[in-house]
Amino acid sequence: MQEEKPCRVGTLLAIAALAGGLGAATSARAQVTLDVIGPHEYDLPVDFKPFNVFVQYATFQDGNRLWDADGDRRRTSATRTIVGLSKYVHFWTPESNPKMGLAYEVIVPEVGVRNSDTRTSASGIGDPITGLALWYKPTPNSTLGFQSFMQLPVGDxxxxxxxxxxxxxxxxxxxxxxxxxYTADAGFVFFGESTAADATPGTLFHTNHRVGYQLNDVVEPFIALDYERQEGWKNRATGAKVAEGHETTAGIGVMFKYYGNQSLTVRYSRGIDGESHGATDSLNLKYAYVW
Structure with a gap:
């Protein structure tokens, strides 16, 4: 396991990852759920003293392309989306079992959307996110855990x-x-019923993978692969379903670690395959501070 402070820098990124996918669910679905994760996202410690983390994410999404039902990339309305995610996380080890780690977090999304074709724009606070994660280390150099979050429907x-x-x-x-x-996850997003659309969104499966190589203690380039597939929306009255959609994205980035308790991650991601889904074309930034 890494020294405590660098490990904490990785830890601070671990639990809020869903915000990139769920917090940006404003314009036609573009980015894959949890695609905000980076290297060491789940390189988490055990048997540690409690500490806190603040993370600020920023995503710039060019939304002028989508995947149609035939899997072809088509032009759509020229939409630009900026999503900021402000996150606070508290980490601790239970006294009853110091070989496990726990984290609780709160995330507040800030969203701005501009359509260049119609010359319209909107901005506001998105649905807040909160949840819990737990993990243990099967070996000194590996981590296995589970996380669960709720996104509450109270945003703008x-x-x-x-x-x-x-x-x-x-x-x-x-x-x-x-x-x-190597850090990765795989899971599901479950949705409640939409009162506005008189329909229930289909369950979504996602998986996210990051492979990095540490050039030194400061710089670590990495590659990214993300995938999600969502079942079709189901109309509650007729039972009819809208066609399901999916997207696979690939990305490249670099993580910078400095002062022992801070990190900055930069990544570019682009959709390489999809169907009935927004096409990802995004620049992603992440700043993390541990205390």
Whole structure:
């Protein structure tokens, strides 16, 4: 396991990952759920003193393309979306079992959407997210855990909030092999009924993978692969379903660690395959501070 402070820098990124997918659910679905994770996302410690983390995410999404029902990339309305995610996390080890770790967090999304074709825009606070994660270390260089979050439907309706509650639950794991690092997750998003659309969104499956190589104690380039598939929406009255959609994205980025308790991650991601889904074309930033 890494030294405590660098490990905490990885830890601070671990639990809020869903915000990138759920917090940005304002314009036509673009980014894959939990695609905000980076290297060491789940490289988590055990048997540690309680500590806190603040994370600020920023995503810039160019939404002028979508995947049609035939899997072709088509032009759509020129939409630009900026999503900020402000997150506070508290980490602790239960006294009854110091070989386990726990974390509780609260995330507040800030969303801005602009349509260049219609010259319209909207901004506001998205649906807040809160949840819990727990984990243990099967070996000194590996981590296995479970996380579950609720996104509450109380956000600004102008940017797509305040209608459907969501639950995201997933397994996550991490393996450190010398300078090579691998962190990943796989899980589901469950949705409540939409009163506005008189329909229930279909269950969504997602998985996210990051492989990095530590050049030194400061710089770590990495590659990213994300995938999600959502079942079709079901009309409660007729039982009819809208076609399901999916997308696979690939990305490249670099993580910078400095001062022992801070990190900055930069990543570009682009959709490489999809169907009935927004096409990802995004620049993603993440700043993390541990105390």
């Amino acid at each position: 309706k102008d940017i797509g909030g305040g209608d459907v509650w969501k639950n995201l639950s997933s397994l996550f794991w991490d393996v450190q092999l010398g300078k090579l690092t």
